[in-house]
Amino acid sequence: MLKKLFSLLLCTLSAGTFLFAQSADGKEVEGRVESLRMAMIGADTTGLAALTADELSYGHSSGLVENKSAFIDQFITGKTIFKTISLSEQTIKVSGDVAIARHRLTGDTYNNNLPGKVDILILMVWQKQKGEWKLLARQAAKLPVAP
Numbered sequence: 001m002l003k004k005l006f007s008l009l010l011c012t013l014s015a016g017t018f019l020f021a022q023s024a025d026g027k028e029v030e031g032r033v034e035s036l037r038m039a040m041i042g043a044d045t046t047g048l049a050a051l052t053a054d055e056l057s058y059g060h061s062s063g064l065v066e067n068k069s070a071f072i073d074q075f076i077t078g079k080t081i082f083k084t085i086s087l088s089e090q091t092i093k094v095s096g097d098v099a100i101a102r103h104r105l106t107g108d109t110y111n112n113n114l115p116g117k118v119d120i121l122i123l124m125v126w127q128k129q130k131g132e133w134k135l136l137a138r139q140a141a142k143l144p145v146a147p
Helices: 004-042 045-051 068-078
Strands: 052-059 080-096 098-111 114-129 131-143
Touching: 004 045, 004 098, 004 114, 004 131, 052 068, 052 080, 052 114, 068 080, 080 114
Parallel strands: 052 131
Antiparallel strands: 080 098, 098 114, 114 131
């Protein structure tokens, strides 16, 4: 009986440790999403480079897909300027070395020197590479039009 109780306790503690590890990774990814938001607002190209994987696939709601250098170039040239970015309705799910983050992004922009507003849905795929979470893929989608 004591052996069964000990086994049950060990399984419970192992499950708790596993949940804690997922929670820690989820919090880490949440921090990386926030760092990316701030790097985009600040046009911090060094930060953007550090947060993104070399294999980055960055999809815009217009259908344009960029690699890492094209994504960062938008900020270097000033072609894309974010004055504000707000994220809401965020969820993060971690599975091993991959995390999926979804949220709604709203903000004020200047694209090609024209002011604008953005309100889109975002899907991000983060991958743990050499101990750090890197943005591997991002896809934006326009909000569905109400009937």
